[in-house]
Amino acid sequence: MVELPADAARPILRAFPTEMPTGMGFMKRSGLLEDGRPDEFEALAGVCPVFRPDPVEEFNSLE
16 A cells, blocks of 8 residues: 555545545544534645555565
8 A cells, every 4th residue: 555645635635525525424423523514524635645656566575
């Protein structure tokens, strides 16, 4: 997994309330958000990490 830089994380965070509305309650209870608006999520870039899963190359752990 690779953590995205803030610039790459902004559009993903902005889409979060629309794509995952059930996650807004957790973010509000944690104190990170007040209303759960897309611009509030976008403002979390650089504070709330966003990760990109990358494929892992095969390796032989016995070598």
